[in-house]
Amino acid sequence: MTANEDQEMELEALQSIYGDDECFKEISPVAFQFRIGELEDTKSFLLDITWPESYPETAPNISLDAFFNNRISAETKQTILLKLQEQAEANLGTAMTYTLFEWAKENQEVLMENHKPVVTAVTLTSNCEVTSAPSAMKKKEKKEQLTxxxxxxxxxxxxxxxxxxxxxxxxxxxxxxxxxxxxxxxxx
Known part of the structure; x- marks a missing residue:
């Protein structure tokens, strides 16, 4: 069986397994995203897998570069990627996308055990209460000045x-x- 035939069969299997799952997204026939964990959970992450031409004989490209993952530290991302690449190497020659997604789901706690959420300006403004300072109260909307x-x-x-x-x-x-x-x- 050629690599393209293997990819077509795996694509059909993924579509039938994850068809209605909100965590799974098919970006293209060779690129997929899967959210590990709940949306509100700070330990959730978005896993991107892209198949190269010679997949499954070679390992897929695994990435955590999605914007969703900005709250995860670089060290934690590196740990997750290393462990997923080990799993991919162990499954070379077989259809492994489903296996990688499920392995990440089952081992989420282990993968994220050293996770410390990265604090960004977006999370600060959405999580803290805005207090009105006296200077802010003094500012009024400027009326349009006519010449x-x-x-x-x-x-x-x-x-x-x-x-x-x-x-x-x-x-x-x-x-x-x-x-x-x-x-x-x-x-x-």
Whole structure:
């Protein structure tokens, strides 16, 4: 059996196993993502596996570069990748994507035992309460400042009560229609 036939069979198997699983995502026929753990769990991570041309005779490319994994330290990522690559080497020559996903799921606690969440600005603003300082309370929204010319134009358009004359906006519509006859036809 050729590598492409093996890949097609494994792809069908993955689709049938993980078809409705929200943790699994097929990026392309040779690239897959699987979330290990729950979304809210700080010890969850997203595992990317991509098959090279000669897969399963060679190990797949395993990555933890997804944005979801930004909260995991570089040391923890390196540990996870090393252990997954050991599993891939042990399973060379066989369809191993399902095996790697399931092994990572079963060993999540061991893989993440030294995990210390990386604190980022995004997590800080979403996890802490925002306190209003007195300087923030003093700031008010700035109103749009009109120039003298803009104020004069507004005053010249209005009557003594500050209201615009009746039909003031129809002049612009008629001017537009007269300059561009394609936009409006008077006769059928």
């Amino acid at each position: 003298k010319a803009q104020k004069r134009r507004i005053v010249s358009r209005t009557d003594n009560k500050g209201e615009l004359p009746r039909g003031w906006n129809w002049v612009d519509v008629i001017k537009h229609v007269s300059t561009d006859p394609c936009t409006f036809r008077w006769f059928p």
